Structure formats: structure tokens, C-alpha cells
Amino acid sequence: MKLSLVVPCYNEEGNIAPFYKAVADTFDGHDFEYEIVFVNDGSTDNTLQVLKKLITGPVAIKIISFSRNFGKEAAMLAGLENADGEYVTVIDADLQQHPSVVLDMIEKLDVNPEIDCVAAYQDKRDEDAKISFFKDTFYKVVNLITDTEFFSGASDFRTFRRPMVDSIVGMKEYFRFSKGIFSWVGYNTEYIPYTVSERASGESKWSFVKLLKYAVDGIESFTVRPLRIPLWLGILFIIISLPLFIVALATGKNISVSVIYFVGGTILACMGVLGEYLAKTYMQGKNRPVYIIKENISNR
Numbered sequence: 001m002k003l004s005l006v007v008p009c010y011n012e013e014g015n016i017a018p019f020y021k022a023v024a025d026t027f028d029g030h031d032f033e034y035e036i037v038f039v040n041d042g043s044t045d046n047t048l049q050v051l052k053k054l055i056t057g058p059v060a061i062k063i064i065s066f067s068r069n070f071g072k073e074a075a076m077l078a079g080l081e082n083a084d085g086e087y088v089t090v091i092d093a094d095l096q097q098h099p100s101v102v103l104d105m106i107e108k109l110d111v112n113p114e115i116d117c118v119a120a121y122q123d124k125r126d127e128d129a130k131i132s133f134f135k136d137t138f139y140k141v142v143n144l145i146t147d148t149e150f151f152s153g154a155s156d157f158r159t160f161r162r163p164m165v166d167s168i169v170g171m172k173e174y175f176r177f178s179k180g181i182f183s184w185v186g187y188n189t190e191y192i193p194y195t196v197s198e199r200a201s202g203e204s205k206w207s208f209v210k211l212l213k214y215a216v217d218g219i220e221s222f223t224v225r226p227l228r229i230p231l232w233l234g235i236l237f238i239i240i241s242l243p244l245f246i247v248a249l250a251t252g253k254n255i256s257v258s259v260i261y262f263v264g265g266t267i268l269a270c271m272g273v274l275g276e277y278l279a280k281t282y283m284q285g286k287n288r289p290v291y292i293i294k295e296n297i298s299n300r
Ligand code: UDP
Pocket: 007, 008, 009, 010, 011, 012, 041, 069, 070, 071, 072, 075, 091, 092, 093, 094, 096, 203, 204, 205, 206
């Protein structure tokens, strides 16, 4: 069996060497072959230089370096597309997800041929209360309004079998929301708990605003139901406006300005929703690449 580790890296200069060592220490003495596919997502620090030093080491390494920062989703796609293992793991570079958990994932896949993916979820979330609340609400909303199932707390830290990887990279959408894609492609996923460690060095690239944007993208990518809101609201307002109109006609008095504001606001909001989807269709229509590779290096 060959395992590929896909590692998105954005400004991780302090973590690459410890990560490499942790992987080598953990996998040493196990009877499987492995490669590490690092994706340098347009880092502005010395990540690429630190990665290039690993080329002379004993482990099979691929380095895919983007021409700028395209985001973790693009980095994961590039990694999955360039990984050739029978099993493929997506894992962060900051050691918050320890490689030892990968051994548990592999074991699960080895013993049960029915399972196509083992996904880790955080058992204890040691994070900001605001972020935690936001994430929980997001999962509730997204499960309610989309037909795709999202497992609360599940991360991108997963090990897939080859056929599932092929299906995931076969999804050519520009606005990628992996948690949705992983679920949408189907297959059998087993969830295992893991404890998130502290970031080895550097800081998280996610701010509240970035998370919010990602959540909205995720919902829009997996349901078109918000597009139907204007229709139902419109019908509702027509029904309400009928008696109002009759009263206005009978009494000769104008409908109050506040009603106009309210209706106007609703129309604008609905047009906003339409605009969101139109913008996405427009971007997808351009058929832009999800990422651009500037350098592609390998020691095998
Ligand atoms: N990452 C990336 N591109 C980005 C942001 C993050 O490749 O634009 C990588 C990052 O280097 C790390 C992983 O994605 O390996 C997870 O990022 P981070 O640790 O910032 O997220 P958190 O663990 O706080 O959710």
C-alpha cells in the first residue's frame, strides 16, 4: 500500500521541519510506502525555501508551489490531483492534527473494505466561544436547507481510498467547499474523534470574517433554495397587498410610507440573493483555473 499525505501550507516556515520529523518518526518501521505532497499556497515567508531543503531527505516529496495565495481549498485540490497513493490523507502543516491519527485511519481502512474514508472530528473544541457558536449554527442551518449532509465538527483531516479521491478531483467547480464535496460524492465515511493540538508555530489564517464568508460560500455552493425565497416572499406580499389595496381604494387614504420601505427593502434583499448566485454563475462561466502552479518539484 502507498499513502500520500497532502499538506496545504500557507506561511508555515516554522512548522515544516517539525511536521516532516513528526511524520518520519511516526511512520518509521511501518510497512507501507508513503509520499508527502506539500502545496505552497503563495506563502510570503520562507515556506518554499524550507520545503526545498527537504528534497534531499529520505522521504518521497512533491512540492507544488502556487503563483499566489489561492486559499486552502485550492491547495487541497492541487494536492489531491498530484497525489498518487492508494490511500490519500489531507492534513494541516501546523501539527494541530498529529500524524499518529493517520495510523488509526489507515488501520480502519485496512480492516474494513466497506469504508472509503475515515474523517477526524474534534472531540473537544478549545476555541473562542463566538467561533464555536458560529460553527454550530452554521452546521444546523446548512443541514436544514441543503440536501447534502454535513457532520458537525468534522474537519478536512481525512484519509480516502483512491476511488473517492478520483471522484473528488472530478468535481470541477470553481467555488470549492470541501466538506460539502466530500459528502456529495457519497461513499462510506467513518468519523473518529481526535484532540486538536496547539498550533506548533505561527497563527491561524482564519478570522471571523473569513469564516463567515466561507460559510456563506458553502451554503450557496450546496443549495439553490435561497433563490426561491423571492418567489415565496413575492407571493406573500401580493396576498397581503390585496386587502390593503382595497382598503386604500375605499378610504382614499395612501398606504403608509413604511409599507413602501418594507416592501422596497424586501425586494432589494431578494435581488441581493439573486446577485450572489449570478455572480457565482458568472465566475464559473469564465472557467478559470482553481489555482496556478508556478513551480513543481519532486525528488522521485
Ligand atoms: N492554509 C492554506 N492556505 C490558506 C490558509 C491556510 O494552505 O490560505 C493551510 C495552512 O497552512 C494550514 C491549513 O491550511 O496547513 C489550516 O490552516 P490554519 O491552521 O490557519 O486553520 P485552523 O487550523 O486555524 O482552522
